[in-house]
Amino acid sequence: MxxxxxxxxxxxxxxxxxxxxxxxxxxxxxxxPGYRDEEGVRRGKAPVQGPEFRSSDALRRRYWARSMVGWPTLAHAxxxxxxxxxxxxxxxxxxxxxxxxxxxxxxxxxxxxxxxxxxGNIHTVRCLACERRQHRAELQQRLLRDNPALGSVLAQPLPDGDAQVEPEALEEFIVPHCEACGGVLQPDVVFFGDNxxxxxxxxxxxxxxxxxxxxxxxxxxxxxxxxxxxxxxxxxxxxxxxxxxxxxxxxxxxxxxxxxxxxxxxxxxxxxxxxx
Incomplete structure (x- = not known):
């Protein structure tokens, strides 16, 4: 060495x-957690695709629910x-x-x-309609307030603040929207499928x-x-x-x-x- x-x-x-x-x-x-093993092979399921995130209510619910559970790993890193x-x-x-x-x-x-x-940087969230930005840590408080049942869920951490949350935990999940205009919120990152x-x-x-x-x-x-x-x-x-x-x-x-x-x-x- x-x-x-x-x-x-x-x-x-x-x-x-x-x-x-x-x-x-x-x-x-x-x-x-990293994305790949030592052979460069991706672990787990395919990542979120940007176009699908923006067009699918169900995918946004899944993303934000898993992010809410997985966020502490990033926040405390x-x-x-x-x-x-x-x-x-x-x-x-x-x-x-x-x-x-x-x-x-x-x-x-x-x-x-x-x-x-x-x-990009996952510690910032932006509104796709009015471009208002806020800290991801602030949004976490809203997520916990609106979805208290999910706040105590323990799940395996995944890359970039994701977590392994089962579908049945998502049915009643309340998706956050922009407090200024009601628009769709997205972490200020480049999703797969985006430029x-x-x-x-x-x-x-x-x-x-x-x-x-x-x-x-x-x-x-x-x-x-x-x-x-x-x-x-x-x-x-x-x-x-x-x-x-x-x-x-x-x-x-x-x-x-x-x-x-x-x-x-x-x-x-x-x-x-x-x-x-």
Whole structure:
């Protein structure tokens, strides 16, 4: 492991502007379940599709009921040593910017400043009609007030604040609506089947264009929105390093790979670079 730590420290030391791309594997040490196993295969059922969420009352009831039960896992999650190490590396000028596929908000809480949340932030809820925004924590209080029977339900936590809630628990569930206009509420995230906002994409691609190397942390890269950065880096001849415990979609493009936990690797690298 020490040799690999040295290699990754050398990678960061050699390159002036390293762009970091992070995924769910970085946040599992904070108690947030990941989407995939070590082979990159998705666990559980297919995720919510954006178009279906907006068109189906039943799907919105299912989503908000499961979110109400699963929310405490996200609400109580704290940045882990990997998040904090990336913030230190950024502050020390060892990495340039961070693009995250995660919606958990842990990078900001750890202190990362130059950040793009590619898929949004689940701690904010917006109205699809009037665009009013509110904190997800505030909405949780409404959900608990309107659905007290579900407030005591224990369920297996799933990624991004979801939980395994059985259909019979959903029949009487009261779905929240916008208090200002009565419109449909949606977490301020990019659901599967939806497009990343154009300006956010433009900004992220500009960072990739300006970077001279790419570091992937905790992502299998099975979703194209992340994989595209590896394709762009490889096409431009920019080296790619990865810290990921399992298989990635870009393994053949990666120059240096550490199949080790990010919460162990990144603090060690940050400490080594600080010493040098």
């Amino acid at each position: 020490n040799e690999q730590i040295d290699q990754l420290a050398g990678f960061l030391d050699r390159h002036r502007n390293v762009l970091v791309l992070t995924g769910a594997g970085l946040s599992t040490a904070s108690g947030i 704290e940045p882990n040593a990997g998040h904090r190490a990336l913030a230190r590396l950024e502050s020390a000028g060892r990495v340039g910017q961070v693009i995250t596929q995660n919606v958990d908000g842990l990078h900001q809480r750890a202190g990362t400043a130059r950040l793009i949340e590619l898929h 990343i906002p154009a300006e956010r994409t433009r900004h992220a691609l500009q960072w990739m264009d300006e970077a001279d190397a790419l570091l992937v942390v905790g992502s299998s890269l099975m979703v194209f929105s992340g994989f595209r950065f590896c394709k762009l880096a490889a096409a431009a001849g920019k080296p790619i390093a990865a810290v990921n415990a399992g298989k990635t979609r870009a393994d053949e493009l990666i120059t240096l790979k550490l199949a080790l936990p990010a919460q162990e690797v990144l603090p060690a690298v940050a400490g080594l670079l600080a010493a040098t």
